[in-house]
Amino acid sequence: MSALLKVEDLVVEVQARRGTSTPVDGISFEIHRGETLGLVGESGSGKSLTAMSIIKLLPTRAVQMAGGRIQLDGVDMASFSPRQMRDVRGMRIGTIFQEPMTALNPAFTIGFQIAEPLRRHLGLSRAAAKKRVIELLEMVGIPRAGEIAKSYPHHLSGGMRQRAMIAIAMSCEPDLLIADEPTTALDVTTQAQILDLILDLQEEHGTAVLLVTHDLGVVAQACQNVTVMRRGTIVEQSSVIDIFEKPSHPYTRALLESMPARNAGVDRLPYIAEGVFE
Ligand SMILES: Nc1ncnc2c1ncn2[C@@H]1O[C@H](COP(=O)(O)OP(=O)(O)OP(=O)(O)O)[C@@H](O)[C@H]1O
Numbered sequence: 001m002s003a004l005l006k007v008e009d010l011v012v013e014v015q016a017r018r019g020t021s022t023p024v025d026g027i028s029f030e031i032h033r034g035e036t037l038g039l040v041g042e043s044g045s046g047k048s049l050t051a052m053s054i055i056k057l058l059p060t061r062a063v064q065m066a067g068g069r070i071q072l073d074g075v076d077m078a079s080f081s082p083r084q085m086r087d088v089r090g091m092r093i094g095t096i097f098q099e100p101m102t103a104l105n106p107a108f109t110i111g112f113q114i115a116e117p118l119r120r121h122l123g124l125s126r127a128a129a130k131k132r133v134i135e136l137l138e139m140v141g142i143p144r145a146g147e148i149a150k151s152y153p154h155h156l157s158g159g160m161r162q163r164a165m166i167a168i169a170m171s172c173e174p175d176l177l178i179a180d181e182p183t184t185a186l187d188v189t190t191q192a193q194i195l196d197l198i199l200d201l202q203e204e205h206g207t208a209v210l211l212v213t214h215d216l217g218v219v220a221q222a223c224q225n226v227t228v229m230r231r232g233t234i235v236e237q238s239s240v241i242d243i244f245e246k247p248s249h250p251y252t253r254a255l256l257e258s259m260p261a262r263n264a265g266v267d268r269l270p271y272i273a274e275g276v277f278e
């Protein structure tokens with residue numbers, strides 16, 4: 001079966017007064033339907049710029065996709081008009097970022113923000129959208145959904161805001177979910193809950209997930225395959241089992257060794273039992 005997302009030789013350049021830098025320098029990977037791919041690497045290795053390139057939302061004009069090709073279901077995404085891209089974002093690709101406060105609009109209620117893509121992309125009536133908002137809030141484990149729908153983002157805890165973001169991302173049942181450090185800003189218990197929620201929804205809806213993280217514990221728990229980035233390039237790419245059992249690149253080995261052994265949720269890692277970290 002052909003890949004849902006195929007990224008080939010992606011290059012991202014940054015123009016600055018001091019010259020041009022290339023924080024993403026020839027990245028290739030594929031994600032198939034229903035698969036979870038982990039994109040890992042140290043801070044600044046280019047993970048977020050890679051993720052943002054896919055949805056064509058690079059942070060500033062100075063940051064540009066300078067090479068490569070991204071295909072969604074066999075179609076080159078360069079051929080999409082801005083209007084088609086708006087439909088892709090939300091309808092076909094949902095996104096969750098590290099800090100939900102930057103993605104949620106402080107001026108609108110949670111309910112309004114979840115209803116917006118339902119009305120715009122799916123054409124639901126006001127009443128139908130309202131009903132669906134409550135269902136979505138319940139789906140992501142938000143209690144008193146009716147009340148929360150009327151609240152503004154700053155009234156919610158970090159974990160609740162992240163749940164609301166997931167509700168927005170999943171609202172139109174996208175084929176692909178891009179989750180960039182979705183749990184990093186949360187406390188350990190909430191991290192585990194949010195990760196479980198993403199995995200449950202994925203299983204239920206068959207969504208493919210690009211999971212950007214620096215946490216190999218999260219990778220072991222959630223991903224089938226993993227791409228390891230360093231300084232804008234790929235140093236290793238394989239199944240999660242192979243990475244943990246026989247990391248071939250010294251950088252991956254160092255990453256595994258630096259992993260806090262008593263990490264959050266580490267008891268749930270299948271590999272611990274086999275003594276890989278001992
Ligand atoms: N808005 C920007 N303007 C200029 N350069 C940027 C910008 N965003 C990122 N960069 C450059 O690209 C590099 C990669 O950034 P990116 O955000 O993709 O890293 P990352 O792997 O997601 O790191 P982290 O784990 O800290 O989130 C950075 O080190 C920085 O040099």
Ligand SMILES: [Mg+2]
Nearest residue numbers: 047048049180
């Ligand atoms: Mg990042």
